Amino acid sequence: MAKLEIKHLNKTYNPKVVPVKDLSLTVEDGEFLTLLGPSGCGKSTTLRLIAGLEQPTRGDVVIGPDVVTHKSAGDRDIAMVFQSYALYPHMNVYDNIASGLKLRKMSSTDIQQRVAEASRVLNLDDLMRRKPGQLSGGQRQRVALGRALVRNPAVFLLDEPLSNLDALLREQVRAELKQLFEKQNAPVVYVTHDQTEAMTLSSKVAVLYQGDLQQLDPPQQIYSRPANQFVAGFIGSPQMNLLTLRCENQSAILGETRIPLPSSAVSPREIVLGIRPEHTRLTTPGDSTTITGQVYLVENLGMSNLLSIKVQGGEETIRALLPTDQTWSGETISVALPSNQLHWFDVQSQMRLE
Ligand SMILES: Nc1ncnc2c1ncn2[C@@H]1O[C@H](COP(=O)(O)OP(=O)(O)O)[C@@H](O)[C@H]1O
Ligand SMILES: [Mg+2]
Structure with a gap:
């Protein structure tokens, strides 16, 4: 061999x-x-x-x-x-x-x-x-x-x-x-x-x-x-959400939500945030990072629903994958973005930031 x-x-x-x-x-x-x-x-x-x-x-x-x-x-x-x-x-x-x-x-x-x-x-x-x-x-x-x-x-x-x-x-x-x-x-x-x-x-x-x-x-x-x-x-299907966000005071701004940046991102003006649709979930009390938005499209994939959400107070859209047994009422939804599932990328080099 x-x-x-x-x-x-x-x-x-x-x-x-x-x-x-x-x-x-x-x-x-x-x-x-x-x-x-x-x-x-x-x-x-x-x-x-x-x-x-x-x-x-x-x-x-x-x-x-x-x-x-x-x-x-x-x-x-x-x-x-x-x-x-x-x-x-x-x-x-x-x-x-x-x-x-x-x-x-x-x-x-x-x-x-x-x-x-x-x-x-x-x-x-x-x-x-x-x-x-x-x-x-x-x-x-x-x-x-x-x-x-x-x-x-x-x-x-x-x-x-x-x-x-x-x-x-x-x-x-x-x-x-x-x-x-x-x-x-x-x-x-x-x-x-x-x-x-x-x-x-x-x-x-x-x-x-x-x-x-x-x-x-x-x-x-x-x-x-x-x-x-x-x-x-x-890698990953549905594709990871990749959002280019403006930054202020070591936070990225996503609609009405401010998300703390990783320490390796030193006062950037912009940053790319990645979150996989399958890692979002319906908000429960105590979640640190949540976003609210309007659901404008629901795609039923059998095991789960793929939601397209227009973020409130911003231009961005996020796709969230929720098990079909999880329901929400009305067009407005709050989803959590668990901090250990966030990916950060440098806007210029497109490389991962820790
Ligand atoms: N004999 C060749 N002459 C010129 N260009 C080629 C030749 N073979 C492949 N290429 C080009 O090289 C690139 C890579 O091809 P290839 O290795 O077949 O890609 P992949 O297998 O990833 O789809 C393509 O742009 C293709 O057009
Ligand atoms: Mg080939």
Whole structure:
């Protein structure tokens, strides 16, 4: 088993297109790292650089003790799973899974054994003689996974492997993937734009935006302590409220409410306050920070109502997520903003303030 390191990786297509700027990451054995970010932020390019399908402009890829930057893809002992599955249409499931092993001149008894093991784990036993055209999307993706698993590679790379599946199936295969990779010891790098996949599968998440690493942390940390305003807005659904507020005497002014600033914000004129909709709640006596406002929209999400509230005495609106069994009367509502759930960001740098 071998850890994967990428060091100061840069890919410049032309002066205006630099999808990977200066990326350094380490993925240890057994770690599941997700590259998460919006479309076009450089995720696939990073994966292709690791796989050797592209050459970096600068920087290195290291697997175990070996610098593999200038090795061809075939010599890197990496297995990759693509969104498009990339199966051979004329081969049946067995041969598709076995294809990588045959290329490596493995004995046929070993091949049979490994394919049987993967097919059992992935529930493919009844499908071995079918061609890809006779399989559903979920089954095809399981075959593609099987082909990667039997290789027993030094590193697994997966590029949006679930995004061609419909929502229900995606949830199911996601759970299967999690169980599958918990049993693997090799480093896994997984690419997705879907925050739920990143949160549920990963031991660590690297949030990327415009070719730059924004934050690298375990999923819970990314959610509870976003490093900057981009991460705060990108992670979490419904999205975090992010309000640019005027400040006076070390307090931020939100409508008729004054909220004490963190000590690291030294007399700013403006500041950005973040609060997740799910962290607001109906006010109870004794709450220190509450706001009052008019409810102008209620969206029923089943388990909870998403309220859009126009803050009284201000221009801001806040979205609050309340369990459906919590009711309020009339159009006016008071909600608490618990102080331990407030996030503060510098207006200029957009970085988190403590
Ligand atoms: N071969 C290429 N030539 C020029 N630009 C490219 C090439 N491949 C990708 N890009 C650009 O690099 C950026 C990042 O692409 P990509 O890594 O595929 O993003 P993601 O996977 O995060 O959606 C995009 O703006 C894309 O248009
Ligand atoms: Mg991509």
